[in-house]
Amino acid sequence: DIQMTQSPSSLSASVGDRVTITCRASQDITNAVAWYQQKPGKVPKVLLYAASRLESGVPSRFGGSGSGTDYTLTINGLQPEDFATYYCQQLQVYPTWTFGQGTKVEI
Amino acid sequence: EAHLVQSGGGLVQPAGSLRLSCAASGFSFSSYEMNWVRQAPGKGLEWVSYISKGGITTYYADSVKGRFTISRDDAKNSLYLQMNSLRAEDTAVYYCVRLQGGVPNRRFDYWGQGTLVTVSS
Numbered sequence A: 001d002i003q004m005t006q007s008p009s010s011l012s013a014s015v016g017d018r019v020t021i022t023c024r025a026s027q028d029i030t031n032a033v034a035w036y037q038q039k040p041g042k043v044p045k046v047l048l049y050a051a052s053r054l055e056s057g058v059p060s061r062f063g064g065s066g067s068g069t070d071y072t073l074t075i076n077g078l079q080p081e082d083f084a085t086y087y088c089q090q091l092q093v094y095p096t097w098t099f100g101q102g103t104k105v106e107i
Numbered sequence B: 001e002a003h004l005v006q007s008g009g010g011l012v013q014p015a016g017s018l019r020l021s022c023a024a025s026g027f028s029f030s031s032y033e034m035n036w037v038r039q040a041p042g043k044g045l046e047w048v049s050y051i052s053k054g055g056i057t058t059y060y061a062d063s064v065k066g067r068f069t070i071s072r073d074d075a076k077n078s079l080y081l082q083m084n085s086l087r088a089e090d091t092a093v094y095y096c097v098r099l100q101g102g103v104p105n106r107r108f109d110y111w112g113q114g115t116l117v118t119v120s121s
Helices: none
Strands: A004-007 A010-012 A018-025 A033-038 A045-049 A062-067 A070-076 A085-090 A103-106 B003-007 B010-012 B018-025 B034-039 B045-051 B058-060 B068-073 B078-083 B092-100 B107-111 B115-119
Touching (some): A018 A085, A018 A103, A033 A062, A045 A062, A045 B107, B003 B107, B018 B115, B034 B107, B045 B068, B045 B078, B058 B068
Parallel strands (some): A010 A103, B010 B115
Antiparallel strands (some): A018 A070, A033 A045, A062 A070, A085 A103, B003 B018, B018 B078, B034 B045, B034 B092, B068 B078, B092 B107, B092 B115
8 A cells, every 4th residue: 555654743833934744655656646624623625636736716825746756735825724734645546545644734 | 516414423332333324415426436534533534435436346444344335326326334343443533525536636525524433332
């Protein structure tokens, strides 16, 4: 099975900051990566897919990049509503869709 | 807009059984592959099971293989998860999830509201 190693596990940031979260896959997953945001007590919400494509309705301050085994989620200009936990997920290996361990973004 | 409404769940004793249901609306349910994902209290997301369109193919995480069974009834626009031989470590919120797109555009785009399963004596 493909492992997804996400880092950091948590970070502290301020409103307006640029935040970067990374995910490393145990093998090449050819851009089949999605990123999710989950707020406490809420259902996860997809932000990006195919490494860099923004899901409809998601603000453009969220961006994704990467290739091969290494992928990044960037939030440009952190907003108060962005404090949440973020997960990466590989969807290359069918169909064991592995998630990363999560990154909690705190004030 | 797509909606997934879950039912079932609750408190069950170890070794017991439980069946989760997920009713889909607002989209052509039979045209989508579906999954179950769970989240133990205070923990991350774990994919549990997958079912293909038409229900021909199913897959399971190693942690539930042989104990859980995923199924669907396209006539009723419903997805199910039969959970047998439940263990304390199966305690989690379970989500019914729709898979959208093909490689590399796949993602879980619609999620049910989640249902808590607690395995305890």
